[in-house]
Amino acid sequence: MILNMTGPATGGGAISAPIIGEDFNWSGGDGTYQVLDDGGGNWRIKFLSSGTFTPLKNMVVDAFLVGAGGGSGNSFCGSGGAGYTTTVWSIVLVANTAYPIVVGAAGTNDNSSTNGGETTAFSASAAGGKCSATGTS
Numbered sequence: 001m002i003l004n005m006t007g008p009a010t011g012g013g014a015i016s017a018p019i020i021g022e023d024f025n026w027s028g029g030d031g032t033y034q035v036l037d038d039g040g041g042n043w044r045i046k047f048l049s050s051g052t053f054t055p056l057k058n059m060v061v062d063a064f065l066v067g068a069g070g071g072s073g074n075s076f077c078g079s080g081g082a083g084y085t086t087t088v089w090s091i092v093l094v095a096n097t098a099y100p101i102v103v104g105a106a107g108t109n110d111n112s113s114t115n116g117g118e119t120t121a122f123s124a125s126a127a128g129g130k131c132s133a134t135g136t137s
Contacts, residue, residue: 001101001121003053004062005043018043023059027052028101050102053121055093063088063124068116070129071107080107081129083116088124104128 005018017035018024026033028051036044047053064087070080083104093099104117107128116128 001047001066001103001119002064003045003047004038004064005045005059018045021056023056025052025054025056027054047101047103050100053099053101054097055095055099058095059093061091061093063091063122065119065121065124065126067119067126067128068104068106070116070131071109071113072132080109080113080116080131083119083129084127086124086126088122091122093122107131 017037020026020033024045026047028047028049032047032049032051034046034048036046038044045053064085066085067083069083072079099122101121102117102119104119104126107114107116108131113131115131118128119126
């Protein structure tokens, strides 16, 4: 899941990199998010696991959600399907409010192949991909 941050939370001009503990808190743990610079004062926060995002300032963000891929069956079956995507624009986030983020888990790759997990955040969701058929030769 990716949050796009353009301009400061209160409007106008470029912003500096969002800083954990100063601009937001994240409960997903160390190494489970990345802050990426798109240039021109545009920033993204990429979440690599589920957790709770708490902005420490009011902010307006765009969110890009990706569902997890489906698992493949055994060696006689094709691969699983890709997860779906959803983009939500201009989400108003309120300071000191906890927003749960669920990053869907990948489907399993074996004879009990499973669908990919759904990714959810800010009342939006992206479905996971479907698994391939299982079978034998």
